[in-house]
Amino acid sequence: DQQVKQNSPSLSVQEGRISILNCDYTNSMFDYFLWYKKYPAEGPTFLISISSIKDKNEDGRFTVFLNKSAKHLSLHIVPSQPGDSAVYFCAASANTGNQFYFGTGTSLTVIP
Amino acid sequence: GAGVSQSPRYKVAKRGQDVALRCDPISGHVSLFWYQQALGQGPEFLTYFQNEAQLDKSGLPSDRFFAERPEGSVSTLKIQRTQQEDSAVYLCASSFWSLYSNQPQHFGDGTRLSIL
Numbered sequence: 573d574q575q576v577k578q579n580s581p582s583l584s585v586q587e588g589r590i591s592i593l594n595c596d597y598t599n600s601m602f603d604y605f606l607w608y609k610k611y612p613a614e615g616p617t618f619l620i621s622i623s624s625i626k627d628k629n630e631d632g633r634f635t636v637f638l639n640k641s642a643k644h645l646s647l648h649i650v651p652s653q654p655g656d657s658a659v660y661f662c663a664a665s666a667n668t669g670n671q672f673y674f675g676t677g678t679s680l681t682v683i684p
Numbered sequence: 685g686a687g688v689s690q691s692p693r694y695k696v697a698k699r700g701q702d703v704a705l706r707c708d709p710i711s712g713h714v715s716l717f718w719y720q721q722a723l724g725q726g727p728e729f730l731t732y733f734q735n736e737a738q739l740d741k742s743g744l745p746s747d748r749f750f751a752e753r754p755e756g757s758v759s760t761l762k763i764q765r766t767q768q769e770d771s772a773v774y775l776c777a778s779s780f781w782s783l784y785s786n787q788p789q790h791f792g793d794g795t796r797l798s799i800l
Binding site for chain 1: 688690717719724725726727728729732739740742743775777786789790791792793
């Protein structure tokens with residue numbers, strides 16, 4: 573059973589506009605959430621994280637929002653750049669567990 | 685290099701053969717994880733080491749899969765009597781502290797395993 577879901581397999585955005593990637597989770601014990609970016613033939617690269625005590629974390633052009641009541645997080649990229657084109661995975665972990673659970677990824681294409 | 689290193693990058697084996705995949709984590713990293721990523725899917729957890737101790741192997745799909753990290757650094761994932769469904773990218777990740785410290789994992793580029 574998929575505990576972390578990314579329901580949009582792909583997203584296309586014009587350069588300079590905002591990209592919004594969404595992620596839903598089912599396990600209320602999750603307390604740490606991450607976004608990874610992946611280029612073809614490379615491993616995932618850590619982008620940004622948020623713990624459940626916060627509802628927003630910002631790092632440059634990247635902001636992650638967490639809505640615990642809705643069990644939803646989102647990644648905002650502003651402004652989007654062609655180099656942002658990649659597959660984005662969200663992941664979650666619980667303090668009681670030993671693993672991260674990953675979504676199936678969203679492929680972002682930023683059109684110049 | 686300073687990152688997680690995995691070898692080989694690509695491995696082709698015939699069904700029934702044994703394979704061994706190697707992971708060199710970032711120096712000093714306590715935690716090491718193995719994941720399996722099928723095409724079009726996210727990474728799925730296989731097993732977790734804290735130093736040399738294998739604390740969780742609940743994700744290993746069968747007893748044909750075995751992982752070790754005898755000296756708390758390099759790890760090997762071994763698959764015996766490979767089957768076609770074992771074809772996937774195998775990712776290794778490490779982090780400095782244990783999972784409970786809320787730290788991101790740093791991934792290698794993976795080994796793409798193809799079973800013919």
